[in-house]
Amino acid sequence: MLKYLDEYRDAPLALEIAEAIRGLSTKPFNIMEVCGGHTMAIRKNGIQKIVGENINLISGPGCPVCVTSKVDIDKAIAISQIEDVALCTFGDMIYVPGTKMSLSEAKARGRDIRTVYSVYDAIGFAKKEKEKKIIFISIGFETTTPTVSAAVKQCAREGISNFGILTLNKTMPAALREVLSEEESKIDALLCPGHVSTITGTGMYNFIVDELGVSCCISGFEPVDMLKAIYILTEGHEVGEKKLANAYERAVKAEGNKKARAMMEEVFRAASVEWRGFGVIPGSGLELKDDYAKFDAGKIFDIDVPPAEETDRCMCGDILRGKLKPIDCKLFKTACTPEDPQGACMVSSEGTCAAWYKYGEL
Numbered sequence: 001m002l003k004y005l006d007e008y009r010d011a012p013l014a015l016e017i018a019e020a021i022r023g024l025s026t027k028p029f030n031i032m033e034v035c036g037g038h039t040m041a042i043r044k045n046g047i048q049k050i051v052g053e054n055i056n057l058i059s060g061p062g063c064p065v066c067v068t069s070k071v072d073i074d075k076a077i078a079i080s081q082i083e084d085v086a087l088c089t090f091g092d093m094i095y096v097p098g099t100k101m102s103l104s105e106a107k108a109r110g111r112d113i114r115t116v117y118s119v120y121d122a123i124g125f126a127k128k129e130k131e132k133k134i135i136f137i138s139i140g141f142e143t144t145t146p147t148v149s150a151a152v153k154q155c156a157r158e159g160i161s162n163f164g165i166l167t168l169n170k171t172m173p174a175a176l177r178e179v180l181s182e183e184e185s186k187i188d189a190l191l192c193p194g195h196v197s198t199i200t201g202t203g204m205y206n207f208i209v210d211e212l213g214v215s216c217c218i219s220g221f222e223p224v225d226m227l228k229a230i231y232i233l234t235e236g237h238e239v240g241e242k243k244l245a246n247a248y249e250r251a252v253k254a255e256g257n258k259k260a261r262a263m264m265e266e267v268f269r270a271a272s273v274e275w276r277g278f279g280v281i282p283g284s285g286l287e288l289k290d291d292y293a294k295f296d297a298g299k300i301f302d303i304d305v306p307p308a309e310e311t312d313r314c315m316c317g318d319i320l321r322g323k324l325k326p327i328d329c330k331l332f333k334t335a336c337t338p339e340d341p342q343g344a345c346m347v348s349s350e351g352t353c354a355a356w357y358k359y360g361e362l
Contacts, residue, residue, distance in 0.1 A: 017227040022052035030056045035193035036063030036350025043359035045223045058322040064139045065092045065348035069274040070308035073098035080111040087113045088122040089137040095347045119151040126163040135297045138165045142199045146260035149267040166297040174284035180212045189215040189233045194248040201256025209244045217245040277317020316343035326356040
C-alpha cells in the first residue's frame with residue numbers, strides 16, 4: 001500500500017491509510033506532533049479521531065509565536081516606546097500578552113507598530129523612512145531564519161543603517177531534548193516538521209533515536225502525509241523498533257539545504273534563550289555574530305526590562321511540553337478565547353489552544 005502514497009493524495013486514500021493504522025495498532029502509542037502547523041492540520045481534518053483509540057496525538061513546542069517568552073514581548077514593547085522607532089512584526093505576534101500589555105495594546109496607545117508579511121517589508125520602510133529606526137521582530141525556527149540572514153546581509157551590503165532586528169529565533173534540537181528528557185515524559189515517537197527538515201536535513205533527529213530512544217518520522221502537512229508518517233511510526237512501535245524515517249521524501253533530503261544553513265551560520269550563532277513555559281534552554285536560540293552586531297536591536301538600544309510576571313492560571317507552558325491538553329486549563333473557552341487570549345497558545349494561528357478552540361473534538 002505505501003508505494004502509492006506519494007502518487008495519490010485524495011480523501012479516499014487518507015481513509016484507507018487510517019483504516020490500515022487502526023488494523024495495525026494493538027497497544028497504546030503516544031505520538032507528539034512537534035509543529036504547530038501539524039497540530040492545526042490534525043485538528044482541522046479530524047486525524048486524531050480516525051487513527052483509532054490506541055494512538056494519542058500530543059501537541060509539542062513547535063509554534064514560534066507560542067514559545068516567545070513574556071520578557072521578549074516586554075522588550076519589544078519597550079523598544080516601541082523609543083522615539084522615532086517603528087516596530088515591525090508578523091500578525092500573530094501583535095496579540096501575544098506581555099507582562100502588562102500586548103503589542104496591539106501598545107499600538108493603540110500610539111506606538112508605531114506595523115504588521116508585515118516579510119522582513120523585506122521592513123527593509124522597504126527603512127529605505128523610505130531614513131529618519132526612523134526600523135526594527136523587525138525576527139521569530140521562527142530553522143525554516144524562516146535563512147530569509148532573515150539574507151536580509152541582514154543585504155542591509156550590510158547596501159549600507160542600510162537604520163534597520164535592525166530583535167532576534168527571537170529559536171532552534172528545535174535543544175527544546176526537543178528538554179521535553180523528551182523529563183522524567184515523566186511518556187512520548188513514544190515524534191512527528192517531525194517537514195519545512196524545518198528541508199533546511200536541516202534528517203540528521204538533526206539522530207540523537208533523539210540514538211540517545212533518547214524515541215522514534216521520529218518527518219512529515220508534510222497534508223492529511224495523507226501525516227497519516228503515512230503515523231502508519232510508519234505505528235509499524236515500528238508494534239514490533240518495538242526505534243527508528244528515524246522520512247515520509248516527506250519529495251521535499252526533505254538527508255543533507256537538507258546546505259546553502260541556507262551556510263547563510264544562517266555566517267550571520268547567526270547559537271545562544272541560550274528563554275522559551276515560554278520552559279525557562280532558559282542553553283544553545284536553543286540564535287544571536288547575530290559580531291560582524292552583524294550593528295543590526296542587533298539589543299545592542300542598538302539599552303533595553304532593561306524587569307523579569308516577567310508569570311501567572312499560574314494560564315497552562316500554556318505545560319501544554320507546550322505535552323503535559324496537558326487545552327481542556328485541562330480552567331481558562332480554556334471561558335476567560336481565554338481568541339478574542340481575549342490569556343496566553344500565546346490561544347493567539348497563534350498554529351497554537352494548540354487555538355486549534356482546539358476552532359475545531360474542537362470533531
